[in-house]
Amino acid sequence: MIRAAWAILWKDLRIELRTRESAPAMALFSLTVFVLFHFGLRRNSIDGALASGVLWVTVLLAAVLGVNRLFAAEREERALDGILLAPIDRTAIYLAKAAALFLYLVLLELIAVPAFAILLLGPGLGGAFPELLAILLVADLGLAFVGALVAGLAAEARARDIVVPLLLLPLYVPLLIAVARATEPFLTSHPGPHGLAKWLGFTGVYDTVFLLVAVAVFDYLLED
Amino acid sequence: MTEEPSPVIALEGLERRFGDRPALRGISVTVGEGQTLAVFGSNGAGKTTLLRVLATLLRPDAGTVRVLGASLPDEAWKARGRIGFLGHEPLLYPDLSARDNLLFHARLHGVGASRVDELLAAVGMAHRARDPVRELSRGMVQRIAAARAVLHDPPLLLLDEPRAGLDPAAAEKLDPLIGRASGRTRVLVTHDTERGLHEADAVLGLRAGSAVVAGPAAGADAAAIRELYS
Numbered sequence: 001m002i003r004a005a006w007a008i009l010w011k012d013l014r015i016e017l018r019t020r021e022s023a024p025a026m027a028l029f030s031l032t033v034f035v036l037f038h039f040g041l042r043r044n045s046i047d048g049a050l051a052s053g054v055l056w057v058t059v060l061l062a063a064v065l066g067v068n069r070l071f072a073a074e075r076e077e078r079a080l081d082g083i084l085l086a087p088i089d090r091t092a093i094y095l096a097k098a099a100a101l102f103l104y105l106v107l108l109e110l111i112a113v114p115a116f117a118i119l120l121l122g123p124g125l126g127g128a129f130p131e132l133l134a135i136l137l138v139a140d141l142g143l144a145f146v147g148a149l150v151a152g153l154a155a156e157a158r159a160r161d162i163v164v165p166l167l168l169l170p171l172y173v174p175l176l177i178a179v180a181r182a183t184e185p186f187l188t189s190h191p192g193p194h195g196l197a198k199w200l201g202f203t204g205v206y207d208t209v210f211l212l213v214a215v216a217v218f219d220y221l222l223e224d
Numbered sequence: 225m226t227e228e229p230s231p232v233i234a235l236e237g238l239e240r241r242f243g244d245r246p247a248l249r250g251i252s253v254t255v256g257e258g259q260t261l262a263v264f265g266s267n268g269a270g271k272t273t274l275l276r277v278l279a280t281l282l283r284p285d286a287g288t289v290r291v292l293g294a295s296l297p298d299e300a301w302k303a304r305g306r307i308g309f310l311g312h313e314p315l316l317y318p319d320l321s322a323r324d325n326l327l328f329h330a331r332l333h334g335v336g337a338s339r340v341d342e343l344l345a346a347v348g349m350a351h352r353a354r355d356p357v358r359e360l361s362r363g364m365v366q367r368i369a370a371a372r373a374v375l376h377d378p379p380l381l382l383l384d385e386p387r388a389g390l391d392p393a394a395a396e397k398l399d400p401l402i403g404r405a406s407g408r409t410r411v412l413v414t415h416d417t418e419r420g421l422h423e424a425d426a427v428l429g430l431r432a433g434s435a436v437v438a439g440p441a442a443g444a445d446a447a448a449i450r451e452l453y454s
Contacts, residue, residue: 007331011317011324018319018356073317081281082315082372086332087305224282 001095004088008096013103015073022069023107026062030112033058034119045122052184055116056139059109060172063143066104068164070097070151080155084222094218098148105140121187128186131196138200139179142207146171149214152221171210178202230293231256232380232409233278237287240273240433247273249433250287255426257379260410262424262441264417264449269430271413272311275382278411279309292380305333308378310386310402314369318358322349322368325357326375333376343371348397362389367398374401381406384413417449 016022037046037054046054074080083093113136117125125132150168154160182199233255240248248270255261263271276282278291280300289295294302309315316325326340344350347367357365366389373381386402387395399405404423414420421427427444429437429452437448 003334004332007328010331011320011328014324015317015319073319076318077316078311078313079315079317081279081309081311081313082329083332084281085279085304085307085309085315086329087301088332 001089001092004086004092005095005099008083008093009099012073012096012100016100016104021072022066023104025069026066026104026108027111029065030058030062030108031115033061034112034116038119046120047122048188049180049184051121051187052180054120055113055183055187056176056180058116059105059112059139060143060169060176062108062112063101063105063147063172064165064168066101066108067147067151067168068161070101070148071155074155080222090219090222091215093222094148094152094214097151098144098214101147101151102140102144105143106136109136109140123187123189128183131186132183134200135179135182135196135203138203138207139175142175142203142210143172145207145210145214146175149210149218149221152214152218155222175203175206178206231290232259232292233261233411234290235287236289238274238277238284238289239286240270240277240282241285246433248277248284251428251430251433251435252287253426253428253435253438255409255411257409258407259425260404260412260423261426261428262420263411263413263428263430264415264420264437264452265430266453268432269452270433271430272384273433274430275309275311275384275411275413279307279382280304281309305376306378306380308373308376308381308402308408310369310373310381311384312388314357314365315372316357316365316368319356321354321356322360322364323353325368326371329372329375335376339375340371343375343401346397346401347371348394363391363394366390367394370398370402374406379408381408381410383410385415386412387414387416415453417446421446421449 147168150164154163157163178199182196185194231254235251235253238248238251263274265271273282277284277289280296280303283297291303292306294300323340323344327337330337330340344353347370349364349367352360352364357368381402383402412420412423421441421444424441427437427441428435429449431452
C-alpha cells in the first residue's frame with residue numbers, strides 16, 4: 001500500500017510542478033482574503049481572537065480550493081479508472097491525496113502566515129514560535145485527512161464544486177474552534193495563560209478519528 | 225478424461241441498470257482462454273457498459289459474472305491487475321509525459337522501468353516519450369494508451385474500438401500487443417463488422433442492452449450483425 005501511495009503522490013506532485021494549479025492558487029487566494037480583511041475591517045492591525053479567527057478562516061477557505069482540485073487530474077481522460085484497475089489497496093489513493101493536500105497547505109502557510117503578519121497582525125509573530133509551528137502541523141494534518149476524504153466522496157459527483165464546501169466546512173468547525181483557541185494567546189502583545197496542550201490534544205484526537213474513519217470507508221467511496 | 229479448462233469469462237443473466245434505464249439485460253456468454261469475443265451494436269447498445277462490468281469498474285445488478293476465475297463484484301480484487309483495458313478515454317494524465325504516465329502505471333502494477341522503455345519502442349513512441357501527452361496527436365495518445373493496457377502483461381484484454389484514430393501503420397504496430405497475435409483472451413468492441421468477424425471466435429450483438437446475436441463467429445449471420453446498426 002505504501003508503494004502505491006508513493007507512486008500516486010509522486011504523480012500528483014509531478015503534475016502540480018508542471019501545472020502549478022493548486023498550491024499557488026491557494027496562496028494567492030489567502031493573500032487576496034487578507035487584503036480584503038485589511039480594507040473590510042478598516043483597522044491597521046488586529047490581534048488576539050480576531051487575528052486568530054481571520055488567519056484560520058482564511059486557511060480553511062484556501063484548503064477548500066485545494067480539496068476541490070485534489071481529483072481534478074483523475075477526472076480528466078478518466079485517469080481514475082487507470083488507478084482503480086491496478087491491484088492496489090484503494091486506501092493508498094486516500095493516503096496519497098491526504099499527503100498531497102498536506103504539502104500544499106504547508107506551502108500555502110509558508111507564504112500566507114508571513115503575509116498575514118505584515119498585512120494584518122499588530123503584535124508580530126516573533127513570540128508565537130515554536131508553538132505556532134506545532135499548531136499549524138496538527139491543523140494541517142486534520143485539514144488534509146478530512147479534505148482528502150471529502151474529495152474522494154465528491155470525486156465523481158456532478159455538483160462537486162457545491163458538494164465539497166457544503167460537506168467540508170461543517171466538518172472543519174471543531175478543528176477551527178480548537179486551532180483558533182490554541183493560536184489566540186500567541187497573537188497578542190501580552191500573552192496570558194494558554195491551554196495549548198488541551199487544544200493540541202483535541203486536534204490530535206480529531207485528526208486520528210478522521211484518519212481512522214477515512215481508512216475504513218475510502219474503499220467504498222470509489223465503488224460505482 | 226481431461227477436464228475442460230474453466231472459461232476466462234463466464235456471464236449468466238448479467239443485468240445492469242443506470243437508475244430506471246436498463247443498460248444490460250440478461251447477457252449470457254462464455255469466452256475461453258486465448259479466444260476473442262467481438263461485441264457489436266450501435267451507440268448506446270450497452271457495449272461499453274459490458275466492458276466496464278468485466279473490468280470491475282461497474283458492479284453488476286444481477287446475474288453471475290466470473291472473470292479470470294473471480295466472481296464479480298465480491299472477488300473483483302482477484303481479477304484486477306490481470307485485465308488490460310483500452311477504452312474510449314486513454315486513462316492517461318495529459319500534463320505528464322508519455323514515459324511518466326507509463327512509469328506511474330508500472331509502479332502501480334509492480335512492473336520495472338525497462339518494460340516501459342520496451343513498450344515505448346514497440347509502439348513507435350520512444351522519440352516522443354518525454355513530451356506531455358497533451359501535445360501528442362490522437363493516434364499517438366492511442367498508442368501510449370495501448371502500451372499502458374499491456375504494461376503488466378495481462379491475460380485478458382478489454383478493447384473498445386482500439387484502432388480508433390490510428391493510421392494503418394500504427395495499427396499494425398499495435399497488433400503484436402493487442403491483436404490476435406498477442407495470444408491473449410480478448411473482448412473486442414468494434415463497429416467494423418468485417419474485421420470483427422475476421423478476428424473473433426465468438427460474437428455478441430447487442431441492441432438496447434439485450435443480446436440479439438450470440439454464438440460462434442464461424443457461420444455468424446453477418447447480415448443480422450449489420451442490421452444492428454440500421
